[in-house]
Amino acid sequence: MAGTKRIWGTLDPFFEGGPVLGRTVANVGFLDALLKADPFDEYHFFLPGGQALAPLRQHLERTAPRMLEGERTRLMLRDALPDRLRDTAYHCFHLSDCITSQPYLARMRNRLSERIFPVTGPIHSLSYAGYPKAFLQHLWPGTTRRDAIVCTSTAGRRAVEGYFGQLRAGFGLDETTHPGPRLECIPLAVDADAYAPGEGEEGGPTRVLVFGRISHHSKMDLVPLVRALHRLVTDGLDPHGVELVLAGWAEQETHVLDTLSHLAANAGIPMSVVLRPDEARKRELFRQADVFVSIADNPQETFGITLVEAGAFGLPVVASDYDGYRDIVVHGETGWLVPTMGPAETPDVDLAAPLNFDSHYHLALAQATAVDIPALAEALGRLIRDPELRAAMGAAGRDRVRRLFHWPAVIGQYAALWDELWKEPAEADPLRGLVHPLVPEYGRIFGHYPTRTLDDSVKLTVGRTGEAFYRNRDFPNLYAGLKGAIDLDVVRRLAFFARSPVDSATLIRKVSDVAPDLNVTQIKNHILWALKQDILQTTE
Template sequence: MTGTKRIWGTLDPFFEGGPVMGRTVANVGFLDALLQADPFDEYHFFLPGKRTLGPLRGHLEQTAPGMLEDGRVRLMLREALPGRLADTAYHCFHLSDCIASQPFLSRMRNRLSERIFPVTGPIHSLSYAAYPKAFLQHLWPGATRRDAIVCTSTAGRIAVEGFFGQLRAGFGLSEATHPGPRLERIPLAVDADAYVPGQAEKDGPTRILVFGRISHHSKMDLVPLVRALHRLILDGLDPKSVELVLAGWAERETHVLDTLTHLADNAGVPLSVVLRPDEARKRELFRQADVFVSIADNPQETFGITLVEAGAFGLPVVASDYDGYRDIVTHEETGLLVPTMGLAETPDVDLDAPLNFDNQYHLALAQTTAVDIPALAGALGRLVRDPGLRAAMGAAGRDRVRRLFHWPEVIGQYTALWDALWEEPVEAGPLRDLPHPLAPEYGRIFGHYPARTLDDGVKLSIGRTGEAFYRNRDFPNVYAGLKDAIDLEAVRRLAFFARNPVDSASLIRKVSDVAPHLNVTRIKNHILWALKQDILQITE
C-alpha cells in the first residue's frame, strides 16, 4: 500500500450544473475552493457513471486544467473503488452530502482499507420525510469517531441530534453501542473576492432584493413581505421610493407569481420579477440592490447561502429569525432579524408526511410558521429611510463574511477537521467483518435461488472455451461494468490450473498463491464467471 502522499477522495462530482440553487452553488464552490487551496497531493473522484464524469471533466478543464493534465486530479468510475481502497492510503474521503452513501463507504473502508481514514459529509436540506431512514444508516456499530457529519448551521446540528435521539428511542439503541458519527459545525461559504459591492449611493428608489427559489412550499411565503411593504405605504411611505425585486427560480406553476404580482399591484408596491438569471445577471442584481430580504419559513432551509452572498456584496440583510439565518446575520450589526413563531408539536403533519408528496407537508409546515409582519415592516422602514444605516450594516456584513464565510477560511476548517479526526483512536480489527444491517447480504438472502452453491467439494476442469482462451485463440467478453472486477490474467491462471480436474478449494489456493491481490471471495467470483463463459466446467 502506498502511503507517502496525502490523497483526498470522494464518490461525488460536486459539480452538477442545472438550476442555481443553494446546494448546487455550495457544492461547486467547495470543489473550486478546495482545488484552489490545494492542501493534498492528489484528488480521486469515484463517479457512478459517465454521465457525471463528463460534465465534471468539462468543469475541471476550465478551473483546474493543470491538475488534470499532471494526474493529480483523477476521475474514475465507481467500480474501481474497492481496489483503490485496498491498495491506496487515503487521508480522507469527503462526500457532497451525508445522506446517501456515507455509512456504506465507511463499511467498505472498514473491510478493505489498511487505515481507518476519516469519512465526512455535510448536511443540506433535512426536512424530507424519508430522512429518518437515511440517518438510521449512520447508527450502526461500525461508525467510528473518525467519521463526521458536517453541520452547516447550529440549527442544523440540533436537528440532526433530534433525528438521532428519535431513532435511538424508537429502536431501543444506546449511544454506547450505536454512537453514530461525530457532529461538527462548519458553515457554507462564498468567494468573497469575486463579489464586488455596488456603488455606495445609487439613483432611484431603494431596491429591496429577494433572490432564491420563488416557492411558497419549498423556500418562503412572500405574501408577508408584500403585506409589510403595504403597511409602510399606508403609514406614509412614498411608493415611488421603493422597488421590490424578486429574482430566482420559479415553480412550473405560475399561480404563485400571479398571486404576488396582483397583491403587490393592489397594495401599490412597485414589483419587478427576474426569472432564471445566469451568474452575470445575478451579480448585477445584487450590485444594484440596497437591501436584501429573505424571510424563510420552511424547514427545507438549513443554512441560507444567499444571505452570505448578500453580505459579500455589502448589503444589509433583513431576515426571518429562523434556522441557520441566526448564524449568518448579527442582529442590529449586519442586518435585522424578524421574529417568527411556529409549533412545538405537529401531530397531523407527522402522520401525513410519509404518505404524501414533499411539497404538501412542507407547505403545511411553512403555513404554520408566522413571520411577524409589523416587525418586518419596521425593519424595512428603518433601512429604507436611513442610507447611513444601510451602509454601516452592509460594511459590517461584508467584513463578517470575509472573516467567517469566505471559502479559503472554511477550507482551512475542513483540512483542520480531517487532520484532527486522525487523532481519534480506532481499533480496526473488530470493524473488518462487521455487517451493516441496512445493506442486504445477498448471498444469505438469495443463496437458495440457484440449484447449488460453490463449495469446497465442487470438481472443476478446463472448458472448451477455456482451452482456446488459454492458447489466445478466444477472447471472452467482459462487460463494461466488470472491467475492474474481472482480472483476465487470473482467469487464465484458473484455466491453467484446471487442465486436470481439481476441487474448488485446491484451485482457490493455487490462484491465491500467484494472485495475492485477490481474496477468496474474489477468486470464487472469478471461478463462477469462468463457468459462465465456458472457460471452466463442472466435472462430476
C-alpha cells in the same frame, strides 16, 4: 501502502449541472476553494459513471487546469475504489452530502483500508420524510469518532441531534454501541473577493431584492413581505420610493407570481421578476439592490447561502429569525432578524408526510410558521428611510462575511477538522468484519435461489469453450461493467489448471499461488464466471 502523501478522496463530483440551488452553489464553491487552497498532495474522485466524470473534467479544465497535470487530481470510476483503499494511505474522504453514502464508505474503509481515515460529509436540506432512514445508516457499530457530519448551522446541528435521539429511542439503540459520527459546525461560504458592493443610484427608489427559489412550498411564502410593504404604504411611505425585485428559480406554474403581482399592484408598489438569471445578471441584481430580504418559513432551508452573498455585496439583510439565518445575521448590526412563530407539535403532518409528496407536507409546515409582519414592516421601513443605516449595516455585513463566511477561512476549518479527527482513537481489527444492517448480504439472502452454491466439494474440469480459449481459438464475451472484476489471464489459468478434473478448493489454491493479489471471494467469482461462459464445467 503509498508513502507519506496527504491524499484527499471523495465519491462525488461536487460540480453538477441543473438549476442554481443553494446546495449546488455551495458544493461547487467548496470544490473550487479546496483546489485553490490546495492543502493536499493529491485529490482522488471516484465517480459513479461517465455522466459525472466528463462534466467534472471539463469544469476542472476551465477552473483549475494545473490540478490535472501530473495526475495530482485523478478522476476514476467507483469500480477502482476497493483496490485503491487496499493500497493507498488516504488522509480523509469527504462527501458532498452526509445522507447518501457516508456510512457505506466507512464500512468499505473498515474492511479494506490499513488506516481508519476520517470520513466526513456536510448537511444540506434535512426535512424530507425519508431522511430518518438516511440518518439511521449512521447509527451502527462501525462508525468511529474519526467520522463526522459537518453541520452548516447550529440549527442544523440541533436537527441532526433530534434525528439521532428519535432513532435511538425508537429502535432501542444505546449510544455507546451505536455511537454515530461526531457533529461539527462549519458554515457554507462564498468567494467574497468575487463580489463587491454596488454604488446604487442617487435619488432612485430603494430596491428591495429577494433572490432564491420563488416557492411557497420549498423556500418561503413571500405574501407576508408584500403585506409588510403595503402596511408601510398605508402608514405614509411613498410607494414609488421603493421597488420590489424578485429573482431566481420559480415553479412551472405561475399562480404564485400572479398572486404576488396582484398584491403589489394593489399596494401601488412597483415589482419586477427576473427568472433564472445567469451569474452575470445575478451580480448585477445584487449590486443594484439596497436591501436584501429573505423570510424563510420552511424547514427545507438549513443555512441560507444567499444571505452570505448579500453580505458580501455589502447589503443589509432583513431575514426571518429562523434556522441557520440567525448564525449569519447579527440583529441590529448587519441587519434585522424578524421574529417567527411555529407549532410545538405537528401530529397530523407527521402522520401523513411519508405518504405524500414532499411539496405537500413542506407547504403544510410552512403555512403553520408565521413571520411577524409588523416587525418585518418596521425593519424594512427603517432601512428604506435611512440610507446611512443601510450603508453601515451593509459594511458590517461584508466585514462579517470576510471574517467568517469567506471560502479560504472555511477551507482552513475543514483542513483543521480532518487533522483533528486523526487524534481520535480508532482500532481497525474490531471493525474489519462488521456488516452494516442496512446493506443486503445478497449471498445469505438469495443463496437459496440457485440449485446449489459453490463449495469446496464441487468438481470442475475445463469446458469446450475453455479448451479453445487457452489455445487462443475462442474468446469469451466480457461486458464493459466487468472489466475491472474479471481478469482474463486468470480465467485462462483456470482453464489450464482444470485440464484434469479438480475440486474447487484445490483450484482456488492453485490460482492463489499465481495471482496472490486476488482473495478467495474474487477467485470464486472468476470460477463462477468461467462456468457461465463454458470455460469450466462441473463433472457431476
